[in-house]
Amino acid sequence: MNITQIKPQIRYVGVNDRTTTRFEALWSLPYGVSYNSYLVLGEKVALIDTVEESFGSRYLENIRRELGDRKVDYLIVNHMEPDHSSSVVALRRIYPDVQIVGNAKTLQMLGGYYGIDRGTIEVKEGQTLPLGGGLTLAFCMIPMVHWPETMATYCPELKTIFPGDAFGTFGALDGGITDSQLRLDHFWDEMRRYYACIVGKYGAPVQKALSKVGTLEIDTVCSTHGPVWQREIARVVEIYDKLSRYEGERGAVIAYGSMYGNTAQMAEEIARGLAEEGVCPIVVHNLSTADPSMVLRDVFKYDTLIVGSPTYNGELFPEVEALLSRIAARCVPQRNFAYFGSYTWAGAAVRRFAEFAERMKWQTPCTPVEMLQGYSHENCGNRCRTLARQIAEMMNK
Ligand code: FEO
Numbered sequence: 001m002n003i004t005q006i007k008p009q010i011r012y013v014g015v016n017d018r019t020t021t022r023f024e025a026l027w028s029l030p031y032g033v034s035y036n037s038y039l040v041l042g043e044k045v046a047l048i049d050t051v052e053e054s055f056g057s058r059y060l061e062n063i064r065r066e067l068g069d070r071k072v073d074y075l076i077v078n079h080m081e082p083d084h085s086s087s088v089v090a091l092r093r094i095y096p097d098v099q100i101v102g103n104a105k106t107l108q109m110l111g112g113y114y115g116i117d118r119g120t121i122e123v124k125e126g127q128t129l130p131l132g133g134g135l136t137l138a139f140c141m142i143p144m145v146h147w148p149e150t151m152a153t154y155c156p157e158l159k160t161i162f163p164g165d166a167f168g169t170f171g172a173l174d175g176g177i178t179d180s181q182l183r184l185d186h187f188w189d190e191m192r193r194y195y196a197c198i199v200g201k202y203g204a205p206v207q208k209a210l211s212k213v214g215t216l217e218i219d220t221v222c223s224t225h226g227p228v229w230q231r232e233i234a235r236v237v238e239i240y241d242k243l244s245r246y247e248g249e250r251g252a253v254i255a256y257g258s259m260y261g262n263t264a265q266m267a268e269e270i271a272r273g274l275a276e277e278g279v280c281p282i283v284v285h286n287l288s289t290a291d292p293s294m295v296l297r298d299v300f301k302y303d304t305l306i307v308g309s310p311t312y313n314g315e316l317f318p319e320v321e322a323l324l325s326r327i328a329a330r331c332v333p334q335r336n337f338a339y340f341g342s343y344t345w346a347g348a349a350v351r352r353f354a355e356f357a358e359r360m361k362w363q364t365p366c367t368p369v370e371m372l373q374g375y376s377h378e379n380c381g382n383r384c385r386t387l388a389r390q391i392a393e394m395m396n397k
Contacts, residue, residue, distance in 0.1 A: 006038070006160075006177065006228055007158055007220065008041075009042065009158060010038055010039070010158060010160060011041065012228070013039055014035050015034065015035055015055040015059055015062070016034050016172035017029075017033050017034070017052065018032040018172055023170065023198075024197075024198070026197070027170075027197045027198075027292075027293040032171065032172030033170050034171070034226060035051035035052050035055065035083055035224065036049070036222065036223060036225060036226075036228075037049050038162060038222050039063065039072075040131060040137065040155060041133070042130075043131060045072050045073050045074070046073065046129070047098075048076045048078065048153060048222070049076070049085070049162070050075070050084060050085060051083070051084065052086055052087070053089075055087075060087075060090060071097065071098075072098045073097075073098065074099050074101050075098050076129075076153050077101065077106050077110065078150065078152060078153055078163070078164040079150050079151075079224065080102075080149050083224075084164075085110075085114075088114055092116070099120065100116065100119060100120045101121045101123055101139075102120070102121075102122070102123070102149065103122065103123055103124065103141060103149060103151055104122055106149040109149055124139070125140065126138065126139070134157055135157050135158065136155065138153070138156060139151050139153055140153075142164070142166065142205070142209035142212065142213075144202045144205035145165065145209045146199045150165070150166075152166065152213060156216075159217050159220060160218070160221075160222060161216065161220070163223060164223070164224055165225065166199075166209060166223060167223045167226075167237075168191075168194055168223040168224055168225035169190045169226035169227070171187050171190045171226055177228050178229075178231075179227045179229050179230055179231050180231050184232070187226060188239065191236070191240075192239065192301050193293050193296070193297035195244075195300065196293070196296040196297045196300040196301075197293050197297075199243075200332075201331055203244040203246055204244075206243075207241075207245065210240065210244070214237075221233055221236065243300055246300070246332055246333050248300065248301060248304070248335065249302055251282070251302035252302060252306060252391065252395070253298045254270060254274075254283070254306045254307075254308070255285045255295055255305070255320070256284075256287060256307065256320070257286075257308070257309045257316075257320040258308075258317075262342055262371065262374050262375040263309065263340075264286065265380075266308055266340050266342070266384050267284060268284075269381050269384035269388075270306060270340065270384045270385075270387055273385040274392060277388060279395060283302070285298070292322070292326065295323060296323075296327075299335070300332075303336055303395070304337075304391065304394075304395055306337075306339065306340070307323070307324070307337075307338075307339045307353060308341060309339075309341050310341065310349060311342065312349075314348050316348070316352045321352075328360060332360070334361075334363070335362060337357055337362045337364050339354075339357075339364070339368050340368055341371070342370070342372070342375075343373075344372075349370075353368065366394060367383075367386070
C-alpha cells in the first residue's frame, strides 16, 4: 500500500512541521502542523498548492518520488498565504515550464510576493481546466476564507475538493494521511483552535463557502492543513458550520487575571458555584499562564464567558485586555456574558467590562461582583455564589 496515494490519481506530497513553535509567529503548535499539497494525475499533472519554503527541498523530493521523470504542468494556487505559496519560486526552478493557475487577486499577490508575472493562467468562478485522462479541475471562489484571493479547486470525476485552509486543523500527520489512518482524538479541538485563531473573524464568508461547496458531490476533502477527510466529512462540516455561526456548545469559560490571588479566589468561588448549579463543563483559565490560543478556542467552543480582572493602572489587567481585544477582532456576536473585578483604591475593571459588553452589543443580565481589596468569604464569597446562580439561570434560558 502506498500511503501517499489518496486515490489512484491523487497523491499527497505535503510535509510535517514539528519545529516551528508559533504558527503565524503567534499561535502555539503542541502537535505540530502539516502543510498539505497534492498531485492530480491526468494526462497533464496538476500540483495543488505548495508548502512553507523552509521545507522546500523535502517537498520537491516528495514530488520527484511520485512523478519520476514526469513534469508538473500546472500549479494551482488556491491560497497565497506564504505557508502554502512560498515554495513557488523553488518549484519553478525545477519545473520552469509550470503554468501557475490562480484568480486575478492571486496573480496580483504572486507578483507582489515573488515577482512572478509570466507563465500564469487567470481563472474565474466556475471555469474549468481539463487535465486529460478524463479529469477536470473546476474553480470555485471562496473569498475571505480567510484571504480575499482564496478559492477551492474541485475535481468532479474524483469527487474531491481542495478547499485551501477550509476544514483545516493544527496537528502534524503522524504516519497516516487520511482520517481512517490516523488517531483523531486531539484533532477536533485542534480544529476549533485553528478556526478560532486563524479564520475566526470570517464567519459569514465561511457560511457562504459552506453553502457553495455543499451543492457538490464530495467524498474526499483535501485541506491544506491536517488530515484528508473522507470518513469524517459530516463531522468536520458540522464543526465548521457551528464555529462559523459562532454557536457555542453549552459550557462555561472563566478567564481571569490576578496579581496576588484575590481575583483568582473570586474565579474559584464562581466556578464552584456553577458546578453546584449543575453547569458542566466549566473551564477555568488563568490568563497570566494560559496559552491565548487555547482560551480563544474555548471562547468559540462554549456558549458562556465569564471574565475577571483586577484594576491595573486604572484599566483592565493587560492579559485580560488582550483577550477582550482578540474576541472583538473576531467579531464574536454574542456569548452569555458575566464579569467580576477588584480594586484597591479606585475601581475600573468592572466598568471596562461593561463598556466592552456595550461595544460588542452583548447582553449582560447578571449582576457583576466588584471587590474592594482582599478576598474573604464574608465580603465577597456570597456575591460570587449569587453571580454563579444568575449565570446558571442565564444558561438555562
Ligand atoms: Fe495555512 Fe491561510 O494559510
